[in-house]
Every structure is written in C-alpha cells, then in structure tokens.
Amino acid sequence: MTNTRLISPSILSADFGNLQRDIEMLNQSEADWIHVDIMDGQFVPNISFGFPVAEVAKKHATKPLDVHLMIVEPDRYLKRFADAGASGLTVQLEACPNLHRTVQVIKESGCRAGVAINPHSPVSLLEDIITELDLVLVMSVNPGFGGQKFIENTYKKVADARNLIEKRNSKALIEIDGGVDMNNAGKLFSAGANVLVAGSSVFAASSPSQMISSLKHA
Numbered sequence: 001m002t003n004t005r006l007i008s009p010s011i012l013s014a015d016f017g018n019l020q021r022d023i024e025m026l027n028q029s030e031a032d033w034i035h036v037d038i039m040d041g042q043f044v045p046n047i048s049f050g051f052p053v054a055e056v057a058k059k060h061a062t063k064p065l066d067v068h069l070m071i072v073e074p075d076r077y078l079k080r081f082a083d084a085g086a087s088g089l090t091v092q093l094e095a096c097p098n099l100h101r102t103v104q105v106i107k108e109s110g111c112r113a114g115v116a117i118n119p120h121s122p123v124s125l126l127e128d129i130i131t132e133l134d135l136v137l138v139m140s141v142n143p144g145f146g147g148q149k150f151i152e153n154t155y156k157k158v159a160d161a162r163n164l165i166e167k168r169n170s171k172a173l174i175e176i177d178g179g180v181d182m183n184n185a186g187k188l189f190s191a192g193a194n195v196l197v198a199g200s201s202v203f204a205a206s207s208p209s210q211m212i213s214s215l216k217h218a
C-alpha cells in the first residue's frame with residue numbers, strides 16, 4: 001500500500017459559479033478522487049455546503065467522491081451522503097463517541113470507511129479501530145478553512161500512522177489534508193502518505209491540472 005499515491009483535490013477552493021467546469025477539469029486531470037468538504041459551523045467554525053452541492057459534484061464527476069464530514073453527529077447523515085454519491089465517507093474521531101459503530105454503518109452503506117484525526121489527536125487513539133478502517137486522514141491544519149499553513153508535526157504523525165498500520169496488518173490508506181503543496185507533497189509521500197488532499201494550491205495555480213500532475217509525481 002505504501003506505493004499508492006493518489007491526489008484528491010478539494011472543491012472547497014473551486015469556483016462555485018463554475019462548479020461544473022471545475023469538476024470537468026478534474027475529470028480530465030490526473031486527480032484520482034474528488035474531495036468534498038462538509039462543514040457544519042459546529043464541529044468547525046465555518047459552514048461550507050451540503051447535499052445539493054455534493055449531488056452536483058456526483059452528477060458531473062467521473063471520479064470517486066471522497067467526502068469528509070467535519071460535522072457533529074455524523075451518524076445522522078451517513079446514509080444521505082452515501083445516497084448522494086459518496087464513494088468514501090470520512091468522519092472525525094473527535095465527533096464520534098461510538099466510532100466502531102459509525103465505521104460499521106459506513107461500510108454497510110457500501111462506502112470506504114475513513115477516520116480523520118485533528119492535529120491535537122495522537123495516532124495511538126486509532127489503535128483499536130485501525131484494522132476496521134480503509135483510510136486514516138491526518139489533518140495537517142486545524143479543520144475549517146482552506147489556505148492554511150501546513151503543520152510540520154504532520155510528518156511524525158504520518159510515520160506513527162504507517163507504523164500502526166504495519167504493526168496491526170491494516171490495509172488503511174493514509175490521507176493528508178491541509179496546506180498540501182509542492183513544498184511538502186514529495187516528503188509526505190516519502191514518509192508513507194498515500195493520498196494528498198489539495199485545495200488552494202490546485203485552484204490558485206495558473207494550470208490546476210498541471211499542479212495536480214506535479215503533486216502526484218512530487
């Protein structure tokens with residue numbers, strides 16, 4: 001699994017007046033997944049968008065939707081996001097008092113099951129769930145906004161996640177989200193990350209498609 005290198009551009013930084021155009025650009029690019037950030041104004045201090053935008057993304061995307069729920073009580077909405085077209089559903093560890101059950105419900109919905117950890121949460125909190133997971137998302141910024149500065153301690157957390165995955169013989173992919181750009185992409189892949197989420201570095205680039213390719217081969 002360590003050779004897997006995927007890019008999941010976040011449409012949080014897309015032009016919502018031209019969302020179909022931006023998604024079609026991602027379809028034509030080397031992007032592997034399309035990252036959909038759901039923020040509720042409670043788990044994080046920002047509100048992004050909900051089902052209608054996820055459904056538009058699904059309608060136009062030819063690539064899997066990688067849906068990240070930065071919301072409280074995600075269990076209430078898992079089925080609806082699965083029905084809206086998610087291929088993967090990632091919940092925040094800090095929002096899930098019954099995480100094992102939440103992960104089982106995600107899997108029963110037919111989606112890839114992911115768990116995200118905030119910068120203050122150690123990887124060791126995943127010790128007893130890691131064999132159930134398809135993906136571990138290490139937040140490399142405090143969630144809520146695009147365009148933030150990458151937290152350098154993320155490299156250590158990638159190494160911790162890789163060690164845990166190998167120790168427990170888990171098949172989980174390691175995804176990194178926040179502040180990913182050409183300054184850190186190669187180092188993250190070398191440290192054992194498999195999936196890089198990139199928002200502002202892609203959509204602010206003069207050629208988003210070229211940036212996706214550069215990140216993928218960094």
Ligand SMILES: O=C(CO)[C@@H](O)[C@H](O)COP(=O)(O)O
Pocket residue numbers: 010012013035037068141142143144145146147148177178179180197198199200201
């Ligand atoms: O979840 C989040 C932010 O909380 C991200 O997915 C951002 O959308 C990534 O954006 P950049 O940091 O790459 O601009």
